[in-house]
Every structure is written in C-alpha cells, then in structure tokens.
Amino acid sequence: xxxxxxxxxxxxxxxxxxxxxxxxxxxxxxxxxxxxxxxxxxxxxxxxxxxxxxxxxxxxxxxxxxxxxxxxxxxxxxxxxxxxxxxxxxxxxxxxxxxxxxxxxxxxxxxxxxxx
Amino acid sequence: xxxxxxxxxxxxxxxxxxxxxxxxxxxxxxxxxxxxxxxxxxxxxxxxxxxxxxxxxxxxxxxxxxxxxxxxxxxxxxxxxxxxxxxxxxxxxxxxxxxxxxxxxxxx
Numbered sequence: 001x002x003x004x005x006x007x008x009x010x011x012x013x014x015x016x017x018x019x020x021x022x023x024x025x026x027x028x029x030x031x032x033x034x035x036x037x038x039x040x041x042x043x044x045x046x047x048x049x050x051x052x053x054x055x056x057x058x059x060x061x062x063x064x065x066x067x068x069x070x071x072x073x074x075x076x077x078x079x080x081x082x083x084x085x086x087x088x089x090x091x092x093x094x095x096x097x098x099x100x101x102x103x104x105x106x107x108x109x110x111x112x113x114x115x116x
Numbered sequence: 117x118x119x120x121x122x123x124x125x126x127x128x129x130x131x132x133x134x135x136x137x138x139x140x141x142x143x144x145x146x147x148x149x150x151x152x153x154x155x156x157x158x159x160x161x162x163x164x165x166x167x168x169x170x171x172x173x174x175x176x177x178x179x180x181x182x183x184x185x186x187x188x189x190x191x192x193x194x195x196x197x198x199x200x201x202x203x204x205x206x207x208x209x210x211x212x213x214x215x216x217x218x219x220x221x222x223x224x
Contacts, residue, residue: 033212042118043158043203043214056211091157098210100165103146105212107157 002026004108006092012114018080021111023092024073031098033105034067034077035091043091049075050098082115089113117142119206121215128194128222136218138204139186147180147187148205148212158203161189194222 005024013019025032034046047057052069060067064083069075079086089110096102119140126134138147146165150158164180164187175192191198201217 042216045211045213048211056209098207100146101163103207103212104148104160104163106160107150109157 004092004094004106006090006108006111008111009109010112010114012116013082014116015083016081017115018078019082019086019113019115021077021090021092021113023075023077023108025075025092025094026106027073029094029096029106031095031105032069032075033093033095034075035093035107037089037091037110038087046077079113082113084115087113087115117206117208118213119204119215121202121204121218123218124216125219126221128191128198128220130196130222130224131193132222134191134194134220136189136191136202136204136220137186138188138206138215139184140206142185142206142208144180144182144185144187144206146207147178148207149178149187149189150203150205150214151200152203152217153200161202191220194220196222196224198222 007022033048037043046059047067049069067077089112091110092108093105095105119138122137148163149161152158178189180187199222201219203214203217205212205214
C-alpha cells in the first residue's frame with residue numbers, strides 16, 4: 001500500500017493568499033484526520049471525517065480554515081486568507097476505525113507551510 | 117485533556133535503557149505510542165488497550181496501567197536508530213490527543 005499521500009510537501013506563500021493542502025488516505029480507511037504541528041503547540045487535531053462526513057471540527061482554529069472530503073480517497077484543507085501564524089507542518093492521517101486496533105492512525109509525510 | 121509526558125528529553129549511550137512515562141487526568145481507554153524523527157511524520161509503534169497488557173516492538177515495550185491512568189514506554193538496550201521524539205496519545209471522545217513528546221538522543 002502506498003500509505004497516506006499528501007501534497008504539496010512544501011508550500012511557501014504570502015500573507016493573504018489562499019492555501020490548499022491535499023490528502024489521499026489509505027484505501028479502505030473510513031476515518032481521516034487533519035493535524036497541525038508547531039513547536040509551541042505540538043500536535044493538534046484540527047478536524048476528522050468518518051465516511052467523508054466531518055464529525056468533529058472543534059480543533060479548527062477559526063473561520064479561515066475549512067476542510068472537505070468529497071469522496072473516500074480525497075480531502076482538502078484550505079486556509080483563506082493565510083497568515084504568518086499559520087506556518088506549521090500539517091499532517092493528514094487515516095485509520096480503519098475508532099476502536100481497538102482499528103483506531104491506529106497512519107500519518108502522511110506532511111505539508112510544511114510557510115506564510116511570509 | 118492532553119496527556120503529560122516525562123521526561124522532556126533523555127540522552128543515552130548505545131546499549132543503555134530508558135523509560136518514558138505518560139499520564140492522564142482522565143480515565144484511559146487506550147494509549148498510543150508514536151516515534152517521530154526530525155523532519156518526518158510520526159510513525160506508529162504500538163497501541164495498548166484497556167486491560168493492562170504489555171506490548172513490544174523490537175526492544176521497545178510498553179505497559180498500560182489503567183487504574184493509575186498511565187503508560188510507560190521502555191527502551192531496552194538502545195540503538196542509534198531509537199533516536200527521535202516519542203509521543204504518547206490518549207483517546208477521549210474518539211479524539212486522539214498527543215503529549216508534548218520526549219526527545220531521545222542515543223549516542224555511540
């Protein structure tokens with residue numbers, strides 16, 4: 001299996017621009033998670049989906065952030081407009097389920113975002 | 117809700133042992149352990165489910181004491197490849213919360 005795929009791997013943009021991060025989960029995994037990692041705040045869960053439906057978006061920092069999952073093999077995280085404090089590594093992860101061994105999450109390589 | 121890890125960092129020589137602790141103020145259903153190397157994604161090591169079982173991965177093992185709401189990760193006879201940041205994760209309301217991490221440096 002190819003594992004979780006994310007693109008782009010690196011993104012440099014200017015404040016105010018729209019940024020779109022993409023994720024392809026492991027085939028057959030019903031759950032998809034978006035995380036943000038910074039030195040100050042560590043690894044934070046932003047939102048997660050079950051069968052393409054957003055279940056919990058309480059971690060999304062503000063309205064500038066939005067996430068979609070139009071089908072089982074694709075999700076996007078969009079920041080509009082971007083700000084320098086959004087600079088972080090954004091990880092996508094997927095899992096089979098939310099109980100027992102199925103709750104194991106597999107992480108993608110991450111997108112390193114720098115907003116100037 | 118974020119679990120608390122200790123120590124923050126540890127430096128070892130090859131062959132030495134170390135213990136990383138993870139504790140939670142809430143009742144634990146499961147504990148996850150991940151390792152992240154610099155510039156890479158977190159990699160799953162093991163999951164411990166309610167029941168106090170102990171698991172192992174190479175010479176890395178972990179225990180889970182649900183009564184004390186804590187888990188410990190044991191690095192035995194450490195190798196250079198064990199260097200990285202270790203995170204524990206605890207599940208509440210179906211959401212995985214990660215500790216701040218313990219940075220392990222293994223020197224030759």
